[in-house]
Amino acid sequence: MILEETYTLSNGVRIPKVGLGTWLIPDDQAAGAVKAALALGYHHIDTAQAYENERGVGEGLRESGLKRDQYFLTTKVAAENKTYESAAASIDESLRKLGLEYADLIIIHCPQPWAEFRGAKRYFKENKQVWKALEDAYEAGKVRAIGVSNFLVDDLQNILEDCRIKPMVNQILLHAGETPRDLLDFCANEGILVEAYSPIAHGQALNNGQLAEVAARYGVTIPQLCIKYTLQLGAVTLPKSSNPDHIKSNVQLDFTISDEDMAFLAGIGQDYGDDSWWPVFSGKKQV
Numbered sequence: 001m002i003l004e005e006t007y008t009l010s011n012g013v014r015i016p017k018v019g020l021g022t023w024l025i026p027d028d029q030a031a032g033a034v035k036a037a038l039a040l041g042y043h044h045i046d047t048a049q050a051y052e053n054e055r056g057v058g059e060g061l062r063e064s065g066l067k068r069d070q071y072f073l074t075t076k077v078a079a080e081n082k083t084y085e086s087a088a089a090s091i092d093e094s095l096r097k098l099g100l101e102y103a104d105l106i107i108i109h110c111p112q113p114w115a116e117f118r119g120a121k122r123y124f125k126e127n128k129q130v131w132k133a134l135e136d137a138y139e140a141g142k143v144r145a146i147g148v149s150n151f152l153v154d155d156l157q158n159i160l161e162d163c164r165i166k167p168m169v170n171q172i173l174l175h176a177g178e179t180p181r182d183l184l185d186f187c188a189n190e191g192i193l194v195e196a197y198s199p200i201a202h203g204q205a206l207n208n209g210q211l212a213e214v215a216a217r218y219g220v221t222i223p224q225l226c227i228k229y230t231l232q233l234g235a236v237t238l239p240k241s242s243n244p245d246h247i248k249s250n251v252q253l254d255f256t257i258s259d260e261d262m263a264f265l266a267g268i269g270q271d272y273g274d275d276s277w278w279p280v281f282s283g284k285k286q287v
Contacts (some may be wrong), residue, residue, distance in 0.1 A: 002253050003041040007236065009168040013145045016072055017103070017231060018251055019044030021197060021240030022218045027056040033242040038071060040248050046103025046197075046238050048076035048109055049094055058098035072104040076149060076171075077134070079110035082126035087133035091142060106134060107147040107171055111155040117279035124158045135165045140178035142202030147171065149197075150280065153186045160190065169236070175278050176211060176229050184233065196230035196237045202275050210268045218255050228253050229265050 005013040020037040022045065024032055030053040032047030034045055038060070047057045054075060061071060075094045081087045092108060108130050110121050133145040146157070159167060170187050172180070174196035187194050200223050205211050208222070215225040225241065225248055230237040239250045257265070272281040 001041070002231070002251050003043065004202070006130055007193055007234075009145050009167060009193055010166060011168060012169075015145070016044035016171075017236055018041075018042065018074070018227070019046045019074065019195075019236060019238045020247065021238040022047045022053055022057060022265075023051055023240050025051070025053055025056075025240070027053040027243050029242055030056030031060035031063060033247070034176065035064050036244040037247050038064040038066055038240075039229045040244070040251075041250075042247070042261060044072040044074070044236075046074045046134070047098075047257070049078040049081075049090055050076065050109060050114075054094055054097040058100065062093070062099060069126070073098065073100065074105040074107065076107050076109040077130060080113045081091075081107070082113070082123055082130060084129040084133045087130040088136065091133065091137050093199065095142065102141060105145045105169065106143045107148060107149045107169060108134070108151075110150045111148070111152070114279050117281065122155070122158075124155075127155065127158060128162070131159050131163060131167075135163065138165060145169070147192070147195075149195075153183055156186065156190070162242040166190065167192050169193045169195050171197055171236075171238075173198055174230055174233070175199045175201045175205065175270070176265040177201065177205075177208075177224055177268045179266040181235070181266075182261065188234075194233075196233075196235040198280070199230045199237045199239055200226045200276070201270050202281060204272050204274065204275060207273065208270060211224075211265075214261055218257070219231055220255060221249065223250055224253055224255075225257070225265075227251075228255065228257055229262065232257055232262060 005017045145168045147167045193235035215222045
């Protein structure tokens with residue numbers, strides 16, 4: 001069963017292959033979504049300081065009845081925290097809001113503040129300071145694994161130049177029609193596990209006729225096809241939903257996508273529609 005399957009990070013920590021994404025789930029609804037997912041067999045919950053729902057996520061974890069070692073919790077240092085001091089303080093604040101003594105994974109949410117996403121200023125020096133705060137939190141036992149998100153190859157190279165601890169994950173936008181092969185290959189060569197956020201293209205995949213045709217041939221839903229696609233790429237996948245029925249159906253993945261269809265899905269087009277204004281869906285390229 002996919003919910004019981006894990007990858008092993010470079011430090012030996014095991015991470016469930018599927019997690020519940022909680023982006024845009026309001027704080028007062030997060031506990032219900034988390035409890036529903038855990039009751040259905042999920043073991044991995046993904047949140048962030050920027051989601052403003054860490055309190056609700058923590059409530060759901062406590063009310064689930066699971067022991068601490070029965071779930072994997074990820075949170076993220078806000079993209080705007082670009083000093084050692086602000087990052088270190090924010091890590092402690094996240095743990096306080098979550099009501100946890102430690103997180104399983106904490107990552108830098110973005111190499112740049114969101115208002116400057118993929119802009120000219122790269123924040124190389126600042127990201128090294130934030131990374132040092134994560135290394136110190138790791139060594140202090142506040143987190144079991146550390147990583148990054150939305151980092152490009154040169155962002156990763158900047159950290160790898162002189163870090164004490166290598167990033168263990170890079171959480172990126174990854175879905176059918178958005179498959180950055182060079183970045184995936186770099187991460188694989190460096191032992192950095194890739195995590196796929198928005199594997200259903202923030203829901204816009206549901207409107208994609210090419211995906212609908214492929215899903216119909218396999219007798220599955222478009223979300224199931226999209227989630228399976230990211231898993232077959234070797235990534236952790238983080239579908240987001242607050243609907244218990246969708247949370248359940250998203251992990252009914254007893255099928256295999258052929259190599260031919262994997263190649264086809266990598267090359268399809270994807271329009272983000274009304275969501276194109278979000279930085280991660282904006283199509284901005286490296287400056």
